[in-house]
Every structure is written in structure tokens, then in C-alpha cells.
Amino acid sequence: MSFGKGHHLHLIDGSAFIFRAYHALPPLTRRSDGAPVGAVAGFCNMLQRYIDANEGPDAATHLAVIFDKGSHTFRNDLYEAYKANREEMPEELRPQIPLTRRAVEAFNIPCIELEGFEADDIIATLAREAREAGGRVTIVSSDKDLMQLVGGGVEMFDAMKNRRIDVDGVREKFGVDPARVVDVQALAGDSVDNVPGAPGIGVKTAALLVNEFGDIETLLARAEEIKQPKRRQTLVDYADQIRLSKSLVQLDDAVALEFGPDDLELREPDAETLLGFLTEMEFRTLTRRIADALGVEPPVVPEAAPQETEADAGPEAPADAPFDPAAYLCIRDMATLADWIARARARGRVAFDTETTGLDEMRCDLVGVSLALAPGEAAYVPLAHKADGADDLFGGDALAEGQIPMEEALAALRDLLEDDAVLKIGQNVKYDAKVLARLGIRVAPVDDTLLMSYAMYSGLHGHGMDTLAERYLGHACIPIKELIGSGKSQITFDRVPIDKAVPYAAEDADVTLRLWERFKPQLHAAHVTRVYERMERPLAPVLARMEMAGVKVDRDTLSRMSGAFAQKMAALEAEIHDLAGESFNVGSPKQLGEILFDRMGLPGGKRGKTGAYATPADVLEDLATEHELPRKVLDWRGVSKLKSTYTDALQEHIDPETGRVHTSFVQSGAATGRLASSDPNLQNIPIRTEEGRRIREAFVAEEGKVLVSLDYSQIELRILAHVAGIEQLERAFREGQDIHAMTASEMFDVPLDEMTPEIRRRAKAINFGVIYGISGFGLARQLRIPRGEAQGFIDRYFERFPGIRAYMDETVAFAKEHGRVETLFGRVIHTPEIGARGPRAGFAKRAAINAPIQGTAADIIRRAMVRMPAAIEGLPAEMLLQVHDELLFEVEAGAEDALIAAAREVMEGAAEPVVKLSVPLVADAGTGANWAAAH
Structure with missing residues (x-):
């Protein structure tokens, strides 16, 4: 059959599919021989999903998968450095490349590659031939280099985001029509492919020039007409480089191919061939699923490796039920809601989500609840959507019609959400639980897909719903901005029409259920069941309770501090101006750079794209080892940040109803397990400076109560002593010695009774710095001493404690071999960057070395927090905050000692019985009317 009008050719960018599959999944191996097959499994799933979705007016009649072949093409002959800075292919991916070619052939799809040409050139040639024959073309890729082909019957399709890219999409990306994309790319260059372009000209500027002057040759011929002198000179000086x-970047659409669109007609796969390949790969569930689709008996597949279901969920998996927003139900009456609740009880589980008027759980209002019983079977219960025109003069807060009264719906939902026999499944359940708790509903028991992802994939990617849906379901969720807008015109969710809210809200519950079905069986396979069940899942309700309790903050104290900090900043400015010999705006990086590097002639000045000197903290810290002025500027910036970030901003976070600040703890924020907090961030209040410590004076106890702080003493050094087996450190901790004085004595041969504060301070900086892989540069900045002297300290440290170097080397070797490190409690922290080269290599190694130590410390305090509510039950006390290694409580005056005794017992025994440390854990306690006094 000759290709022509009415035919539709789909060209899949195979390399993009491979790398997407590789990065979307953790490493997977074949049980029979240990061969890596994760990318192959993901690739096959992506192909199958694409084929399953091939229906409707945009369905393909002709199809091919196009690959790059080799790394040398005609472009390398033009420019030797082309793509020279690309990283080498990961070793575990290399043997999977030929298997992906075999996979395409097994699906009976043409597999095309050609020596000396990139896949993009083959795609360009086939697209031109198909277009000239009168057919349509869809390029399945999001590669910006292919956007020059769009138009005239050719479009692109981003399969990961389920988004079509037409001429308007290209204009949005590049600011020009597709025909002029190559001109913009020629000017802007491409750092990924090492295309030089014109220095200092980015995409936006390039688009302006191209739109004004035309193609590159016309632009270069008329360069003298450009008004900006620097831009004009750039075009003159770099004309040949631009050409x-x-x-x-110009794709070759005239590649000599031995076939054409006629040869790419869509063909059914041969069942025996396809299933034989999948069986060989040991993709058990995918084999069964495709056999069912082909209507044949599935072959016997060897027992799959435990991880295989990461890429191959079974026939009940979410991937088998297509997402269909039109199928979601809007529940508008009690009879329908009762039916859904009854069905949820019969199943013993239900996924749910809430829609609210904002992101602050303490102040937002509930708008609706969504439920999902099975993949694709989801519904939304609107409760408080406003009627059209409810904002006008007469509309008030009138509700839209067709909503169950809030009290009636919540009474029915309460029975379900509080039913211990029904598992509630959510994504970031802590948020929904707090919203519902304010309405008197206790949600339990729960499973949380965000926390499951965090337990399994920490360090690999984020754990938000949109990210997880795209990576593990191949689905792009409806963006919230499509409903509520953004900026000044943004509306709250209760103003969204119900018919538009249903597909968005129900999709959240649907996605959550599908993720749960995928993740739940994998916890055991990934060996993180203990982490999820013993730490992550039970910690969430503890954090929710702490967040709702909040901590009292005294506004007057903050106001006084803001004034004091303003005076301190003024005094520092005066000192800085004296040192500079002139007045200037200390807060202006441009003016500061001119003072430091032009007027004072200090070394290390580097100009940015705007021509101004860069003066970030690391530059100033380097200069501070040599000169007083940058030291004072660092001090000024520190005080300025305290004022703007804390004493000014904290006042805005005081809840007008409770008079307290209710931070939100982010359980999945750090790969190592350390908690973060937001709105406001209380984890970063500085404690090394006197000004930073003073911030805590504003955190006060209610009348008749006191604050109690319990803080682990040097917990990460204790863990280091244990894991590295450092006998001197272990003995010092067991004997209760001053660890920093002991270290100083060992390093500098100074008897303990002759120890000076300065020598101890240096030893303390090294002790803590080594845990984070500090360099001579970093220690020099911190101690403000010459780099050579700082490096000498570090070298001497490793000589005296050789076990630390051995631990570091072993940890890095383990990370390189396995792609992860682990804490003493089994938390897995993936290290995808461990094989990086260049500047990233050092960072990746330091992160891998620190992660087991910091992660173990985080695990210990999490275990303590999980046990704490039961330990202090019956005491007039509440746990309020967790900051790094510290827990803060509020307790009635007179009960402090009882609280300290109970909390200390929990904290100092938190590692047991799972881990028996070789050194004791010690929790220091303090009390006071405010946090500073207690700490």
C-alpha cells in the first residue's frame, strides 16, 4: 500500500525512550544471570502503553522507532568538539542498548538507525518524505532540536506529558516560527551538545534578533544596524562560529535511506516472537499481560527478580486502566455517597484526597473530597463550591446547586475515615488529616504513597504526585493552574465550577490509588518495609499533632529585635564604609564588587553576564581569610538575613486565632531522612552566632508553662565513632570526655590541662567538618585562616584517626558498586551522581560519605519521636518542635523533671533494639520561659 493522503506516520525517538526508561526506575537485574534489564523493562512498558493508546483520529497507520547509531556523525567532522562534553553512557545501561533494539523488532516495529547520522536526521528525512506524499507525521519526542520540523502536517507529541507540540507550542518555546528555530539555536548555542553559538546571546535575545532581521545570513549582513554596541560586535567577531x-543544529532531511514511509506500515506483532523475547528477559507480568491482549496462553516465565514488578506491574496494575476524566463521577446526593462508602467498606480500602481554599492547613476551608475504589473508578464530592456571581454585590457566599450539605456529608464520611477496618490511602496524608482534624474527623489507618516513594527512592527524584504519576504511570496530571490561574488573577478552589473541578479532584484520588497498587508490593522487595512501617508511616500523625499545637511567638520581642538588628546593620555599614574609604550600598552586589575588585584590587574577581562582579558568600569567605572588609560584609549579610527572614517575617506567620506559629514539617524533604520545615522554616535559625541564638528568645511558653529542650549531644560524631570503629573516639564518649578537647590533644599534642579555647575551637570545626567532607578551602573559610594551614589540620586529623579515611573509602566504593548507601536502620539513600565527573564528583562523594551518618542520626530522632507520645502520655506536656537533633516541649510548670526523665529515656534508648551502638547516646536537657533559655 502506497503511503499518501489519509495516512499518519508516527516516528518514535528511541534514544529518548531508553534514557527515560533508564532514569525512571531503580536498577533492575535478571534473576538467571544478574544482567541489568531495568531500562529494557521500562522501554517495553512504554512501547506497549503507546501501542495500547494508538486509537482515534490521531492513530498511526505507519510506525517506526529511530535510534542513534554510534557517536561519530558528519557533525563531528565539521566541529571536533561537537557533543564532546557529554558524559559517558552509564555502564549498566550500555549492555541494554542492543536489547532495546531487539525489543522493537520483537514488537514487529521497524527499527531504524544509520551510521554517520543522528536519529534526528533520519526523522527529518522520513517526515519530509511523508509530508510530501500527502500524509501526516507525529514525532514522538520532546527534543527541542526536532521542533524545526513542526508545521505543514508535522507535529510532535510528548508522550511523558501527554502533550502535543504544534506551531504555537514551538513559538512558545523559541519565540519564532519553526522555520526560524535553527537560526535561534545557531545564535544561542547549546551547552548540552557543545554548540558554541554567539557568546552572551540567549534564546530570548536570539528570537528578538531573528524576528527583526530574518535568517542568520541576513542578520550577519545587517549586523551594523544593531544599536547595542556589544551585541553588534559579537555578531561581527563570531560570524563564522555562528554559521x-x-x-x-540544522537537521539533514535528505539522508539516503533504503526505505521510505511505504515500508513502515503498522503491523501486528508475532505472538511467538514477542512473548519469546519477554520470556527471555524474565518480564513475568508484562508477558502475561501481553499474552492476554494477544489472546494466547502465556508461556512459563522463570520466577522474576524481586524488583521486576517495579517495571512490570501485574494485570491489575494502573497502567492497564486508561485515564479517562470523562468517566469520573460527581457525587451530588447522599444515596450515591452512601453507596460509595459501602463499596469502600466492602473492599477494605479507599483512596481519598481533599480540595481546599489554600495550602495552609490551619486556615484553609474544605471545598470537597475525592474517592477512588479502583483504577479509573473515582469520584468527587463537592461540598462548598460557590455559585457563579457569588462575588458580586448581591451574591455573597451563595453555594452552587447540587452539593450535599457539608454537615451531612461529613457525618457519613467520618464513619468511613475513622473506620479501623478500612485502609485510607493518600498522597501526603498529613495535609488532609489536619484539614479534617479541624472538622473533628480522625483519619486512620492510613497508607501514604508519598512516604512509600520516599522510603524506596530517596535521592532519585522528588515525591510529589505529579512527579510520581509521570515517572511510574506515564501520566501527566491536570495542572492546578488550569483551574485557578496564577498571579493576581488566581482564584481559590471554591470558585472553580464543579464540572471543571471533578476531573481534577477525582484524578488525584485515582492516581494515588494506582501509585499505591504499584508501590505497596515493592516495599518488601526494596527491603524498606521496616523504614516505612516503623518510622515513616507512624511519624506522620506525630508531626501533624505537633504542627497543630504550634509554638507561641512573642510579637513584641520580634519587633524589638528587628529594631536592634537594624541598628547593628547600620553600625556594620559604617565600619564597612570606613574600611572601603567611601560610602556605597552594601546590599548591592554590583557596587560591592567594584569596591572589592576595582578599588581595593583584591584577587578572584569574576564578572557575570551583566558585566558586574559576582560576590556570593563563597567568594567573600575566601576573601575574608585575607581582609577585614569582606568579613564585615558577611557579618552584615548575616544580620540582614536574620532581620528579613526571621524577626520581620515570623510576625506574619503568627496565627491570629491561636497566637502561635504553626510550621509544616516536610517529612520527605531530605534524602538522608532529616526533617525540613516550611511556612516558616525553623530548621535554619542560626545558632552559632549570638544574634542567631537571640531569635529563639521570641519563642515563649504560655502563662503557667515552661519550655523544655532535649538535644542529642554530638550524635553524628558518636555515630561516626561507631561505624568507623575509632577507638580513641569511642573511649572518649564512653568516659564522658570533652570530645573536642580530646581531639585537639590528639592532633596538636597539647595536654588537656593546657588546652586553650582557640585550639579546641579548631578541633571542633574539624570534627564536624570531616563528617561533611570539608575541604581545605572550606575549613579555611570557616576558621578564616590560610588554606595551607587548614589543609594541614585535615591531613593531621586523618593521620591520627586512620579509621575515618577507611570508612570514607569503603562507603564511596559501596556507593559506586550499588548506586546507594544505607543507614544503620536500613534506610536506602540512592546516589545517582556517584559516577559523575568534574566538579560534581567531589560533591557526590561527600554526600555519599555523610549520608549514612546523618541518615542514621535522623533515623534515631525519628524513632524517638514515634515513641514519644506514648512515653509522655498522662503528663501535662506537648511536643512542639523538632530541629535537627533537638526536641522542644511545652509543659506545665512543676512537671519539668518528670517530662525530662521520660523524654530522655526515650531519646537515649531510641536506637535499640535494632542497633546496639558502641557509644552511649546522650540527650542534654534544659528549661526556660523561652526557647533560648531552655536550649
């Missing part, structure tokens, strides 16, 4: 860049 070369255009040759590199």
Missing part, C-alpha cells in the same frame, strides 16, 4: 553552529 558553524547553524550547520550543527
